[in-house]
Amino acid sequence: MTLLPQEIIRRKRDGGTLDAEQIRNFIEGLASGRVSEGQAASFAMAIFFRGLSVPERVALTQAMMESGEVLKWDLPGPVLDKHSTGGVGDTVSLALGPAVAACGGFVPMISGRGLGHTGGTLDKFDSIPGYVTQPDIDTFRRVTREVGCAIIGQTADLAPADKRLYAIRDVTATVESIDLITASILSKKLAAGLQGLVMDVKFGSGAFMDNARGARALAESLVLVANGAGLPTSALLTDMDQPLASVAGNAVEVAYAIDYLTGRRRERRFHEVTVELSAEMLVLGRIAANVGEAREKVERAIASGKAAEVFQCMVVALGGPADLLERPSQHLQAAPVILPVHADRPGTVERIATRDIGVAVVALGGGRTRPQDPIDHAVGLTDLVEVGAAVDAGHPLAIVHARSVEAAEIAAHAVRTAYTIGEGGTAPAPMILERIGAAS
Structure with a gap:
């Protein structure tokens, strides 16, 4: 039975609990266009003020995941990813994905654009001439299989309901809802067919969560819901009281990542966060028996230049210049x-x-x-x-x-x-x- 969107909104507005069928019905309407932008905004605002129980969060996450294609992988290694809640100078994904791939993981990373004062990984890759940030699914699969890492943007095929709700949240002051953040992040990660996920949840003056208590609540929600939906997940709470790297922007951050991967510049704070997040991924994927062993593997992958090679192969496979690492200033x-x-x-x-x-x-x-x-x-x-x-x-x-x-x-x-x-x-x-x- 099709439920009226306004009745679902009313129930949550009044503090009621939504069952899985009601949530699925609303999200199906959001993906199909049956639910209007005004109704989607009202739904987001009702959740913002009333909140969701853990079963409601899991149901919302799964409904948004099921609104599009869910990838299945047949690869000779674990399918892993990392997601950051966003910060200033947070260039980690550009180094981490290739580093984990160089250690034997497969990283199909679906990234977002900048939101508010925080930079977006996708905007950084858009600064590379020729790099296709939104390829078709077949290309995404091929590059992940052949290179070990593909960093792209959300396509129309994966969690389309989230893509629509995300844009509405951005302009209706409902971005900061832990419930909606949890469902938004995890619906895309579940749709990507991951076998392990590490969350980088930031706190401090440059993060959406400016205090550790709020960041911890978000991290606990993400870990609880992800594992409840069948995705092994851990989270690190990391400091964002100052820029993570000494750069902030798009092309300048790509240049910074290239300098880092090629050994021209390795700043302590950026390196520590990159290695720790990568190590967590290796342990989740059973590539390393413990975090200490995983750190050593990541350090070797970066120091040896293997991670830089993976980065360059990924750039070329997605349309970018073959000499980007050697001549970044000619292309950026x-x-x-x-x-x-x-x-x-x-x-x-x-x-x-x-x-x-x-x-x-x-x-x-x-x-x-x-x-x-x-x-x-x-x-x-x-x-x-x-x-x-x-x-x-x-x-x-x-x-x-x-x-x-x-x-x-x-x-x-x-x-x-x-x-x-x-x-x-x-x-x-x-x-x-x-x-x-x-x-x-």
């Missing part, structure tokens, strides 16, 4: 205006309002204020100094890459305001606060 867009940003006085960085750094990149054109907005892949920030660093006339806070002098000066002011400069040293916070449902 560069902004015409370069402006160093100096602090108002010398001293030591005590604190960074990381969200403001992300907003500055959006204002430069490197992010979106509306879903349909185009992205300027060339703009961004590089050489961002971290907490505890000394700054003076010879050591700027960052370098702005902009289209115009006016835009560069506006971004420089935003960066200068985001940094708190003091006299004394500040001890760095641990990068990984906690594991939830972690592998041994």
Whole structure:
């Protein structure tokens, strides 16, 4: 029996519990177009205020997964993935996918575009000339099988109901709902046919969850629902009180990832998070017996250049240039205006309002204020100094890459305001606060 969408909305609005059939009915209507955008927005808002029980979260996740194709794999190794809740300078996926593939895993990673002040993996790959971020399913399967890793965007075939609801949430102030975040992330991961998933749940001034308690609640929800739906999952709570990498943007982050994979630059904080998340994936996939052994495998894959080779093969297989690693500057867009940003006085960085750094990149054109907005892949920030660093006339806070002098000066002011400069040293916070449902 077809249930009226408004009656399902009413039930949740009034604090009732929805059964699996009601949720499935609404999501089928969302995918088919029978449910209007207004009804979908009302449904999201009702969930935002009333919440979902664990069985409702599992039912919503599975219904959105079943709204499109669900992939099946026949590969000589485990099918694994990682998902981040988003942050500033979070370039991890570009290095992690190839590293895990170099260790024997298969990584069919379906990534998203930027949301709010956080960058999107898909926008970064769009800055690579020729790289097809939304190939057909057959190409996605072939590249994953032949290369070991394929990082693409959500296609119309996988979890289409989520794709529609995601766009509506972005413009109706319902992004932060743990219930909706859980279902959105996991529906795509379940549709990808994974055998193991690691969640990077971020907290701090640059994350959607600005405190560890909220991040822990989200991580617990993701782990509980994913395992309840049959997908072995663990989560790491990671610090986002400062940019993870010393860059923020799109082409500049691709260049950073290339430098990292080829050994030209390996920053401690970025490396630690990349290795730990990769190691969790190897343990979930039984490629390593424990986290210590997994770390060694990942470190060797990166240091030997095998991960860089996988990255290059993936880029070529998806249409990108064959010499991207050797000549990134010939292929990645560069902004015409370069402006160093100096602090108002010398001293030591005590604190960074990381969200403001992300907003500055959006204002430069490197992010979106509306879903349909185009992205300027060339703009961004590089050489961002971290907490505890000394700054003076010879050591700027960052370098702005902009289209115009006016835009560069506006971004420089935003960066200068985001940094708190003091006299004394500040001890760095641990990068990984906690594991939830972690592998041994």
